Amino acid sequence: MSLDGVVEAPEQWGFQYFTNELNEIIADGIAKADATLLGPATYHHFANIWPSQGDSVPMAKFLNETPKFVISDKPNTVGELEWKPVTLLRGTLNEEITKLKKQSGNNIQVPGSPRLVRSLLAEGLLDELSLSICPVVVGHGLRLFDDFAKQANLKVIRSQVFDNGLISVTYQPIYGDKTSEKLDFPEAASAQQ
Numbered sequence: 001m002s003l004d005g006v007v008e009a010p011e012q013w014g015f016q017y018f019t020n021e022l023n024e025i026i027a028d029g030i031a032k033a034d035a036t037l038l039g040p041a042t043y044h045h046f047a048n049i050w051p052s053q054g055d056s057v058p059m060a061k062f063l064n065e066t067p068k069f070v071i072s073d074k075p076n077t078v079g080e081l082e083w084k085p086v087t088l089l090r091g092t093l094n095e096e097i098t099k100l101k102k103q104s105g106n107n108i109q110v111p112g113s114p115r116l117v118r119s120l121l122a123e124g125l126l127d128e129l130s131l132s133i134c135p136v137v138v139g140h141g142l143r144l145f146d147d148f149a150k151q152a153n154l155k156v157i158r159s160q161v162f163d164n165g166l167i168s169v170t171y172q173p174i175y176g177d178k179t180s181e182k183l184d185f186p187e188a189a190s191a192q193q
Helices: 020-031 040-052 058-065 093-102 114-122
Strands: 033-038 068-071 086-089 107-109 129-133 153-161 167-175
Touching (some): 020 033, 020 058, 020 107, 033 058, 040 058, 040 068, 093 114
Parallel strands (some): 033 068, 068 086
Antiparallel strands (some): 129 167, 153 167
């Protein structure tokens, strides 16, 4: 994400900040996960990018092989889900995530999907929020917290500043009077950005 919160089109302004160290942090995160949760727009965007990437790209291998859960408040408009393995979740966000959390498994990654991340945070369903903040002001584009209408308190649980100015930070939301606890998801446990 950019310093001004833009998450749209990072390939145009953010990839220059990726380092081997950041790739190691990302690889560590996906090693702890065994599923992804995506909104429909991100799912279709990723379906056009990642299947053509080779297994030598760790994120491609993870996304191509890992079970994907797609959730939408309008499931009948999601379209064809050809990038497998995939399951369309048809209930409400709270119902579906609660069901997933009751199943055993590792973490669930939520790569991209800013609207979904906002909804998970607003509903008290996000366990961790990991961000890579690039030292660039983009000025325009979709922002991670666009239309977020309530206050959310977060606690820093990990952070690192790289020589190129990029900040890698992981937050744990504080819901009510307590910090969220890591819960088991179905093939996952901690929803991360």
